[in-house]
Amino acid sequence: MKLAVFLSDLRRTEDTYDRLKADKLGVILVENGIYHAVLKEGGKESPVLNKAGASFYALSDDLETRGFTAAQVNPRVKVVSYGDIIDLIMNDYEKTAWL
Amino acid sequence: MGVLTIGAFPSLVGSGTLDFSFKLAEAAMAKGHKVNFWLSGNAVMMAKKGQRAFKDYSHLEKKMMELIGKGIEITVCEACAEARGYHKEDTPAGMKRASMDWYLAKCFKSERVLHIGGE
Numbered sequence: 001m002k003l004a005v006f007l008s009d010l011r012r013t014e015d016t017y018d019r020l021k022a023d024k025l026g027v028i029l030v031e032n033g034i035y036h037a038v039l040k041e042g043g044k045e046s047p048v049l050n051k052a053g054a055s056f057y058a059l060s061d062d063l064e065t066r067g068f069t070a071a072q073v074n075p076r077v078k079v080v081s082y083g084d085i086i087d088l089i090m091n092d093y094e095k096t097a098w099l
Numbered sequence: 100m101g102v103l104t105i106g107a108f109p110s111l112v113g114s115g116t117l118d119f120s121f122k123l124a125e126a127a128m129a130k131g132h133k134v135n136f137w138l139s140g141n142a143v144m145m146a147k148k149g150q151r152a153f154k155d156y157s158h159l160e161k162k163m164m165e166l167i168g169k170g171i172e173i174t175v176c177e178a179c180a181e182a183r184g185y186h187k188e189d190t191p192a193g194m195k196r197a198s199m200d201w202y203l204a205k206c207f208k209s210e211r212v213l214h215i216g217g218e
Contacts, residue, residue, distance in 0.1 A: 006215075031115050086127045096212065096214075
């Protein structure tokens with residue numbers, strides 16, 4: 001299964017997130033979820049980005065709303081638009097989940 | 100082009116998630132996809148007549164009516180609405196009220212479903 005997971009919060013959701021398994025996994029960071037792409041805690045990046053084999057995306061509008069630029073985003077995270085998210089969920093992934 | 104069904108449950112005021120949902124729906128329609136939109140739980144208040152726009156709060160009525168004009172199908176959970184004192188006569192033109200059967204039927208007929216949880 002090709003699964004796209006939306007994370008909309010900075011709160012730790014790893015309990016559910018860690019258990020997710022997919023042949024192809026995309027993690028789309030939106031709203032306060034974008035903080036996983038830009039903040040470090042104790043010098044370490046968010047554990048959300050440690051998900052093995054996953055591709056990571058962050059919504060540009062939500063980054064800008066919170067005062068971040070693409071240059072501040074973790075290099076493993078691709079900055080995307082609303083239109084890009086539509087292409088991801090309609091073309092690249094078969095199922096979606098909202099955590 | 101495909102069909103995307105979005106089920107949204109977050110509240111209208113105090114959450115940015117409904118803004119996200121409508122912007123995503125708009126992006127899907129701009130790419131030629133058909134969008135079905137189910138408002139449930141506290142999200143039903145999104146589709147109630149007579150809301151006042153404050154500059155500090157999200158006000159999506161204009162966007163919602165614009166999308167209805169472009170063909171989005173928006174349906175409100177009837178039971179969720181009635182439970183919140185929001186009755187049939189409060190429903191804006193162009194919007195439907197239905198039981199959850201509507202949402203399930205749309206999910207089965209859609210290429211993609213995005214179910215956005217509430218608080």
